[in-house]
Amino acid sequence: MIHQFTHDDLPDLHALSDQAGWEHTPADWHTLLKSGSAFGHRNESGRAISSCVLTAFGNTMTALGMLIVCEENRRLGLAKDLMRHAIKSANPDAHPLILCSGKSVEGFYESFGFKTVERLSKLEAGPNILVPDSGFSSKIDSRSWSAEILKRVVGLDAQVHACDRSTLLTIRAEQAASKTVLLKQGTETLLGYGFGILQGKQLLIGPVIAFNRFTAQEIVRQLIKDHSGSVRIDVMDQRQDLKEVLLEAGFVEVERQPIMLLGATELPGRRDHIFSPTSQAWC
Numbered sequence: 001m002i003h004q005f006t007h008d009d010l011p012d013l014h015a016l017s018d019q020a021g022w023e024h025t026p027a028d029w030h031t032l033l034k035s036g037s038a039f040g041h042r043n044e045s046g047r048a049i050s051s052c053v054l055t056a057f058g059n060t061m062t063a064l065g066m067l068i069v070c071e072e073n074r075r076l077g078l079a080k081d082l083m084r085h086a087i088k089s090a091n092p093d094a095h096p097l098i099l100c101s102g103k104s105v106e107g108f109y110e111s112f113g114f115k116t117v118e119r120l121s122k123l124e125a126g127p128n129i130l131v132p133d134s135g136f137s138s139k140i141d142s143r144s145w146s147a148e149i150l151k152r153v154v155g156l157d158a159q160v161h162a163c164d165r166s167t168l169l170t171i172r173a174e175q176a177a178s179k180t181v182l183l184k185q186g187t188e189t190l191l192g193y194g195f196g197i198l199q200g201k202q203l204l205i206g207p208v209i210a211f212n213r214f215t216a217q218e219i220v221r222q223l224i225k226d227h228s229g230s231v232r233i234d235v236m237d238q239r240q241d242l243k244e245v246l247l248e249a250g251f252v253e254v255e256r257q258p259i260m261l262l263g264a265t266e267l268p269g270r271r272d273h274i275f276s277p278t279s280q281a282w283c
């Protein structure tokens with residue numbers, strides 16, 4: 001039987017992602033539970049032993065993430081059970097379902113009809129990494145976070161993703177350790193924005209939504225400049241230009257992963273402005 005999870009399950013859910021070797025913190029799970037719907041199986045003592053999170057973006061599409069089954073309970077069909085439940089409740093014929101798959105489980109998702117539509121590269125760097133000036137830093141102004149900026153960020157994000165991600169962005173922004181918003185110098189033209197999320201000593205960068213590679217590079221540069229620990233960023237395949245800059249700066253590609261879709265053949269919006277997703281749970 002599949003149960004709906006609440007904040008009371010947060011310690012169990014964090015233990016699950018920890019056991020899977022994922023970097024999610026209790027604060028990440030708080031954001032997941034607040035912006036989406038988490039469900040899974042419980043054992044006889046009530047402990048959560050599997051998880052899946054659906055996050056609806058307005059009435060347009062839904063992201064599926066955090067599919068995990070506790071090691072002791074694998075190969076019993078629990079993940080298949082979670083996927084059947086997720087697909088039934090998300091109704092992908094009306095609202096396409098998107099996910100970022102681990103490389104080895106692409107075939108598992110294909111068996112439910114998901115098709116790979118994009119890929120991303122997971123990049124990591126050790127402490128004190130520096131990203132060079134793009135050459136455009138003098139043409140860009142930074143703006144500090146405010147309710148007014150959030151409204152404008154949500155508007156830009158809706159144009160890029162072609163769906164309403166305002167709930168997720170509002171909650172993730174509260175969690176973010178750093179946020180960068182860039183404007184064209186001397187104007188009110190919004191060029192892009194990005195968040196940095198602290199996961200222990202690591203800073204996870206994402207989303208990075210930007211007008212072009214130069215702006216994206218400036219966003220990443222600003223987000224990591226005061227961080228002395230390691231850094232991770234997932235870069236979309238269509239932005240090889242940013243990936244090359246980061247590899248040159250010292251980042252290392254750890255994995256290349258598929259982004260998969262059910263209920264549509266291609267993603268809407270202006271995806272070439274997405275340099276980095278908000279996180280793999282919300283591609």
Ligand SMILES: CC(C)(COP(=O)(O)OP(=O)(O)OC[C@H]1O[C@@H](n2cnc3c(N)ncnc32)[C@H](O)[C@@H]1OP(=O)(O)O)[C@@H](O)C(=O)NCCC(=O)NCCS
Pocket residue numbers: 020067068069070073074075076077078079080081100101102104105108
């Ligand atoms: C992937 C995972 C969720 C599967 O859970 P599960 O309950 O063991 O899966 P099921 O028993 O429902 O198996 C479904 C099918 O998935 C495939 N599968 C399961 N685990 C797999 C793995 N580690 N690698 C590749 N394929 C796998 C198999 O085809 C399996 O069918 P089979 O047992 O008849 O061969 C689980 O191994 C897990 O939590 N892994 C760590 C977290 C993770 O990688 N999640 C996926 C993120 S995209």
